[in-house]
Amino acid sequence: MEQIAQILKQTKLFKDVSQELLQTCIVPRGKTVSYPKGSCLISAGQKCHSFLILLQGTVNIMYYYADGSTSLSSKEAAPRVLALDLVATKSGTSPYFAVAAEPCLVFSFPADLLLKPGSFPEEQRQALLQQFLIMLSHLHMEKEKHLMVLSRNGLRDRIITYLSLQAQWKNSLSFTIPFSREEMAAYLSVNRSNLSHELSRMKQEGIIDFYRNSFTLRKADPFLGSDSQM
Amino acid sequence: MEQIAQILKQTKLFKDVSQELLQTCIVPRGKTVSYPKGSCLISAGQKCHSFLILLQGTVNIMYYYADGSTSLSSKEAAPRVLALDLVATKSGTSPYFAVAAEPCLVFSFPADLLLKPGSFPEEQRQALLQQFLIMLSHLHMEKEKHLMVLSRNGLRDRIITYLSLQAQWKNSLSFTIPFSREEMAAYLSVNRSNLSHELSRMKQEGIIDFYRNSFTLRKADPFLGSDSQM
């Protein structure tokens, strides 16, 4: 049980909160649920007014469309706060699915513990709200980057935009991405085999180098990477 | 000069703040700048730690790429708070350009007026931060929707996804969109003439009806629109 508070403290949200406080104010008011691989932590259309803390496992944030097709928005690994963006809205209605990519353990507690005064020392609560705001804006920037990628039409342009943003974010021309090829293709919303093909071509042309999910940009990339975000 | 406070109060951010308070706490600490059509209120890479309040005019939020191509993220009309998403981040670095689509008048003030205590009655400030959070999450949802649209590959799928989300948002099968055809094409990141063409085809097939920027969905759309967002 103290394990929960311990993992909570590893999240960006709670990093500055004492484990004791978490143990007394948060842990007793939430609950822990485990999800088998493939199950949904959050479904589109569902309302969510609780913070979900991913204690163990990884989840994919995905969009599902009427015709059965899907697309990958992001991949989140424990320890991680989910549903940040949902709890701040009035309705809390999710546009996306959060799917367990591997077996997950999730601790959830009502968002009002943070959003409303009372259940927390007020000063702490203010600090947490501040942190919440920062995390939300961070999440927002991730979406902006994704939009920048998907706004490009050509396959190669999409790849370059994505890799450049990654390099900028990691502040290095060499970096690893969190995706397998298939996931990368889903994130870029392109055909997997074409993606592989184009990557090979770009390697041959000396633009990039890569092995699996490790990439290196070879030529000066179009983005003059100063500091990136956050 | 009181005009400024008056327009400020029309924004979602300040709607619950008295005009007097705005006049004393905000207006004297900010400045007003006018931008000719086509000029940049915010450039990508630039740091922004001020709230920008669009008093008059409209701006396009756009991404610019190295090869000169652009894409349209959104269109904002006065009265409106800009740079919401930037001020919450540490660096405040913008990934996008805010371009005056018509002559604009902008009032800006340091974000710290809200983010840090001192320059505002504390209770008011808390309420404003709360509102800020809601607005940011709203903005975030807009990006989510845009992502859902751009994740679709087919032209028709993109159109349907976009129109369905609009219908859901407006809570009606008939609605107007804020875009001209050209802007709509830019938002959808598709070719304008193909967009027109496909729209016509869809009209002929009885799926939709439209005239200019007024649309009506004819057939049951794939999204079971309950309440949408916020």
Place this chain on the structure above:
DNA sequence: TCGACCATGTTGCCTGGGCAACTTATTTTC
């Protein structure tokens, strides 16, 4: 009322990239 201008709609050509079918590499299982 006319002409100029801009937004929207139409047509056809051509290619980028989706898709399927396959090969090769890598990891897992017993």
Place this chain on the structure above:
DNA sequence: GAAAATAAGTTGCCCAGGCAACATGGTCGA
């Protein structure tokens, strides 16, 4: 460590949609 399973890379076909060039209709100023 061989077989099976999974992930990555390769090839070719073919059509959706980018692009250009043009047609139409709507708006505005004189």
